[in-house]
Amino acid sequence: MKSPRTVAIAGLAALAMVGSLAACSAGASSDSGKTELRVATFPPGADEAAYTAFAEQEKQFEKEHEDIDIIGVEYEWEGPTFAVQLAGGSLPDVFTVPFTDSKTLLENGQLMDVTDEMDELGYTDKFNPIILDAVTDGDRIYGFPRQAYAMGLHYNRTLFEEAGLDPDNPPTTWDEVREAAKTISEKTGKAGFMEMTQNNTGGWQLTAASVARGGSIQEDNGDGTYTSTIANDGTKSALEFLHDLRWEDNSLGSNMLLDWGTINQEFAAGNIGMYSSGSDVYTALVRDFSLNPDDYGLTVVPVENGGGTLGGGDIAVVSPTVDDETKAAAVTWIDWYYMQKLLNEDAAVLDAKTLSESDQAVGTPVLPVLDRETYEQSLTWIEPYINVPRDQMTPFIEGVWDQTPVGEPKSKTQEIYALLDTVVQAVLTDQNADIDALLAKADVDAQALLDQ
Known part of the structure; x- marks a missing residue:
């Protein structure tokens, strides 16, 4: 051994x-x-x-x-x-x-x-x-x-309390997430919400956000071929949400180049109010990033317009x-x-x-x-x-079974996620980014990948 x-x-x-x-x-x-x-x-x-x-x-x-x-x-x-x-x-x-x-x-x-x-x-x-x-x-x-995991909304209970929010009643809609993020940022000086943007994680999270809003970035044609459907209302709404947090509310923090590891590090250090990631990330947060368990909360990702939760x-x-x-x-x-x-x-x-x-x-x-x-x-x-604070995860544990699980795109998944990284980065670094144009180009580029 x-x-x-x-x-x-x-x-x-x-x-x-x-x-x-x-x-x-x-x-x-x-x-x-x-x-x-x-x-x-x-x-x-x-x-x-x-x-x-x-x-x-x-x-x-x-x-x-x-x-x-x-x-x-x-x-x-x-x-x-x-x-x-x-x-x-x-x-x-x-x-x-x-x-x-x-x-x-x-x-x-x-x-x-x-x-x-x-x-x-x-x-x-x-x-x-x-x-x-x-x-x-x-x-x-x-x-x-x-x-396996479902996407979850991870939040810092301590920052919620410092901002005057109830950690036992986390946001249930995207509007409430935005409002809570703004409050946390204003009251604590920390990022109310943060988003992954690189090493394919920006595309992963944009896909999850689109699914939660009723969108889908890819259609399986059933004959071994696939059609890119990135430019849909769900994806556009997800990008508009990020744009507003970044440029109108100033609640998204200052680091626009985060991936799975670095966003976990920032969250465990108490610098993030909320972020979206797989429901199983608590283990890594404690094991690899020294999270204080008392700080942790988990709820379901809000869904709307017939959306589901990416798994x-x-x-x-x-x-x-x-x-x-x-x-x-x-x-x-x-x-x-x-x-x-x-x-x-x-x-x-x-x-x-x-x-x-x-x-x-x-x-x-x-x-x-x-x-x-x-x-x-x-x-x-x-x-x-069992030693994880499951009582602090009750909104997820009880709510996830009521959500519709949606699988990740099947074809050229990581390549398309990488392509979408740049879309997310553009929205977060250019206040005047043309979201419609970015999505239209991403659809063309993704279809080229799918047609290979």
């Missing part, structure tokens, strides 16, 4: 290392005769307690599977650098990818077929079929959906370059580390107990990758170990 801190993946691996790293991906046996398995752990910067918990889980796994030697690898998915890591062979044997990348990776033959292994484990039919579709090509399955998640996958021995070890690890805690009471309790003893988050709200009944049953199993 090797500490996950001993093996770190950089965003761009040195070219001289590519050959050796690729060789690792092909699978290897240690001098002891065990199969060495390189598995993704946490993003760089995760707190020591997270690694303590992981080390304990390594011990538990290796005690049950004495022929496998787990090697933890620091790992963080980022759209612009992921393709380089994948092409260079510098990814672990087991890693995770967002739903949005799975179809492209399938088309490129960059995921390992695990259909037979999943069938043998016996829970293929328990997956939410909409979620399983993200890793299915024909009748073959290429990964294990391990967690997503990620999938545990096996590198396509590994040999059969390593593949078998990889599936064993995925089943033990990711899946059994969703299906088996003893595994769920062991996982929750191990995490809670290292002060890691247990009970963060997610969307179930399996059926809702199984998910809610698993919460009863781990109830004694």
Whole structure:
């Protein structure tokens, strides 16, 4: 067993290392005769307690599977650098990818077929079929959906109180979000609301905001082709909302180049009143960014005009370059580390107990990758170990089931998100930006991508 801190993946691996790293991906046996398995752990910067918990889980796994030697690898998915890591062979044997990348990776033959292994484990039919579709090509399955989320509105309860707002009654409409953001900014000097804008996250959030307002940025024609529909009323309304917060209310802060990591850092530091992101981000906020749990609140994203809540998640996958021995070890690890805690009471309790003893988050709200009944049953199993402030997340926990889940666009997703980054940035840096013209051009450019 090797500490996950001993093996770190950089965003761009040195070219001289590519050959050796690729060789690792092909699978290897240690001098002891065990199969060495390189598995993704946490993003760089995760707190020591997270690694303590992981080390304990390594011990538990290796005690049950004495022929496998787990090697933890620091790992963080980022759209612009992921393709380089994948092409260079510098990814672990087991890693995770967002739903949005799975179809492209399938088309490129960059995921390992695990259909037979999943069938043998016996829970293929328990997956939410909409979620399983993200890793299915024909009748073959290429990964294990391990967690899903719905978009949520995250807010700082302390800033709400300082601004004279009730943290137990967060905004329920976009107009109320705007009003609260302005009040927070005026009363506290902090950003009332902030928006991601770069590394594909600006496009991701603009898509979510459009969906919440009844829009859709892409239409599936049902024949393998897609039509870009970016220039719709929902997307325009979302951009007008950001424009007004930035240029009329001055409530959007001063940093217009934020992504998932940097906006989490700012929020955890108490510099943001509200922002939109996946409902599961609380775990990372505490683990990686030292959030004070007392500050945290979560509610549903407001929806209007027949809109829904954008959902997503990620999938545990096996590198396509590994040999059969390593593949078998990889599936064993995925089943033990990711899946059994969703299906088996003893595994769920062991996982929750191990995490809670290292002060890691247990009970963060997610969307179930399996059926809702199984998910809610698993919460009863781990109830004694739940340590997240779910009472501060009540508006989301109770409200999300009343919203319509909407999947992310299926084709050229990350490329289109990157394209939309520039649209969001233009609106936030140019007071006179022509939103209609920006959307019209984005539609043309996105269609060109879809037609490739």
